[in-house]
Amino acid sequence: MTRQPLLLLDVDGPLNPYAAPRLRRPAGYRSHELMPAWWAERQARWAEGEAKPLRVWLNPAHGVELLALPYELVWATTWMAEANALIGPNLGLPELPYIAWTELFGSDPDGLHWKTRDVVAWADGRPFVWLDDELGPQDIEWIAANHPGEALPLWVDPRAGLHELHFAALREWAEEAPC
Numbered sequence: 001m002t003r004q005p006l007l008l009l010d011v012d013g014p015l016n017p018y019a020a021p022r023l024r025r026p027a028g029y030r031s032h033e034l035m036p037a038w039w040a041e042r043q044a045r046w047a048e049g050e051a052k053p054l055r056v057w058l059n060p061a062h063g064v065e066l067l068a069l070p071y072e073l074v075w076a077t078t079w080m081a082e083a084n085a086l087i088g089p090n091l092g093l094p095e096l097p098y099i100a101w102t103e104l105f106g107s108d109p110d111g112l113h114w115k116t117r118d119v120v121a122w123a124d125g126r127p128f129v130w131l132d133d134e135l136g137p138q139d140i141e142w143i144a145a146n147h148p149g150e151a152l153p154l155w156v157d158p159r160a161g162l163h164e165l166h167f168a169a170l171r172e173w174a175e176e177a178p179c
Contacts, residue, residue, distance in 0.1 A: 005150070005177045006128035007071035007170065008099070008119060011079050011087050013133025016056045017161035026161065029057040032090055036082045038104065056087075057161075063091030065167050070174045076119060076130060078104060113139050125149045127177045129170060133158040150177045 012018050020026050033053035043051030066073060075083040075098035084095045099115075099122045106114045116139045119130055127150040130143075135155045143151050152173050156162060 003126065004070055004072045005174060006074055006123055006126055007069060008074050008076035008128055008130040010132040011077040011083055013158035014131040014156040014162050015058060015062060015087065017158055019158035025057055028059045028061055030060065032056045032058060034086045036079055036086060038078055058090045060091055062162055063093045066093065069170055074098065076115065111138055112142055116142060120147045123147065129154055129173060131156050
């Protein structure tokens with residue numbers, strides 16, 4: 001039985017274009033005020049008093065488009081399990097597996113993004129595409145050298161989020177990826 005490739009989804013950047021101009025929500029996106037546990041903890045450290053919700057922009061059309069792709073969807077985000085409670089329902093996504101990070105925001109001795117080693121370990125040799133706004137050349141090179149399967153780390157501009165060009169690349173890669 002052939003398994004679908006994995007599509008590893010970061011939330012902030014690809015699905016939530018958090019770096020878009022503050023007062024100009026991108027077309028098609030809706031605003032949500034959410035309070036994930038990691039955000040509340042950070043807010044408590046930064047400010048005195050009650051934590052303010054995180055403003056998140058999500059495009060409900062992305063859920064439909066993601067579900068139409070020939071991939072097994074997986075959360076690869078700091079939101080972890082909370083993505084299923086706070087992000088997925090706003091996109092029309094079912095509950096998805098998620099990567100439980102070894103250490104949130106940890107530093108890597110080789111200068112890799114803190115998610116990179118966990119992503120490769122979680123994929124366990126399966127073909128995958130990883131959508132993230134913090135991927136760098138060193139991550140791409142390390143994945144190519146250390147992941148035995150096909151992989152496409154795909155950087156997404158956090159000012160714009162996912163666009164049709166990303167969905168076209170995902171469809172094309174899935175057609176060519178050996179599973």
